[in-house]
Amino acid sequence: MTRPTSRDVATAAGVSQATVSLVLGDKWRGRVSARTADHVRETATALGYRPNLAARNLRLGSTRTALLVVPALTNEFFARVYTGAARVAAEHGFGVVLYPSPEGTGPARDPFASARAALDGVIASSMAADALDAIGGDDLPLVMLDSDPTAHGPAAHVNLDMTDAIRQTAHHLLAHGHRHYLHLASAVDSWTFHLRAQALADLLDDAPTTLRTVRAPLTVDAARTAMEAALADPQARPTAVVCDDDILAAGACKAARRLGLRIPEDLSVTGIDDLALATAVEPELTTVRLPAERVGEQGMKALLTVLDGAPWTAPDLPVELVVRGSTGPAPAR
The missing domain is CATH 1.10.260.40 (lambda repressor-like DNA-binding domains)
Incomplete structure (x- = not known):
């Protein structure tokens, strides 16, 4: 048992x-x-x-080590999260071990097996809490980043205001006269992407608009393939594509060019994250800037607070729409 x-x-x-x-x-x-x-x-x-006596000793500061679990090391966003967490940890004499979940959003395997006593706590970004059962052990405090705040189990949550990210994007496109939308959604089954989809549907439901959703894995090639199929019928083309992140947006831009569509004259494209990729594409990408380093900082502060035996509460971190050349007035239909 x-x-x-x-x-x-x-x-x-x-x-x-x-x-x-x-x-x-x-x-x-x-x-x-x-x-x-x-x-x-x-x-x-x-x-x-x-x-768990070993875990109790950890909370007294015997190892001063936190584990940061992320879906992937190849995504710039999570590298920035680590930078922020490591900065705060260093200020308090802690170290941060970075570990990618082998299956993206979980379940994650325990990287330490019987050596779990080497950790004070776990910080996990953009994952489901139950995906971390193997790592959390009996009593290690768990701080969730960009995850469902209503989930039972985690000792603290740190979230971005993703509803406002979608709100700023939608208002920008609506102000440019766009009425026909396509949501290029991530195929990853996680709370943050479900929230973005629901927020977009709710916002556009209040306006005379059409909205279609296409899902794709989080790669440029997969997004390009999905968008080429979605844009194939000229009679059903949207005038604006709202993408769940910048990687998907880059794929959408490639698909548009292959089909002879001009951005933004024929099609406006938006992303989320504001990765370096956003200014590498041409035209540069209109996207929502997420304060990834701030997410990491808050995550580590939350863990330190919990280790000190105090509850953690903080508002969602604010985000900012950065308008660049990939969006413009809606073309005449």
Whole structure:
């Protein structure tokens, strides 16, 4: 039988993992009500929970090492997240070990196996919390970045204001008279991409527009292939393509050129991330700038806060639309 974890206690008690850590670590006074503390202790007893002493020693700062799990090392965004996390970690005498999930969004294999005691906590970017069960172990605090804030289990969440990213993009295109849209969506099944799709559908539903969705893996070639098929019928072509990230947008631009379409005269294209790629394409890409380093910084600060036995709360990080040459007025239909 699997030994219950602090995450299990938090779920059963209907509280956060940070609250469980405070109560079971006897640091709850002044932070948690006596009634809640009693409820957490009773729940832990009922479940047969026993604290992981190695993990408890870690939270006292014996190793000062955090694991950062990302979907891929080839994406510039996650490199920036690592830079931000490592900067804050160094200021507090911590180190950050970077680990890519072998399957993109999970499940991730445990990179340390029996050597899990080498970690103080885990920070995971753009992944599902249950994909990290093998890494989290019994009691390692988990901080999720760009992930579902309603998910039970993680001790803290750090998110970008992705709804506002889509809002800024849609308002920009609507102001240019665009009424026929195509959403080039990521084929990755993750919360952040589902949120973008829902936000776009909700925003355009309030305007006299049409919206079609095409999905593609996160590569330029896959996006180009998907877009060539989507743009093949001149009678059904959109005037604007909203892409889930800059990599997909680069593929959309390649497809448009192969079909003899001019950007932005015939087709406007937008992305999200503001990677170096955004200014390498011609015309340069209109995209939403995401503060990736700030995400990493906040993720590490959240982990340090949880390790100190305190709850973490922070608003979503703001984003900014950067208008460049890939968008313009809608062409006449």
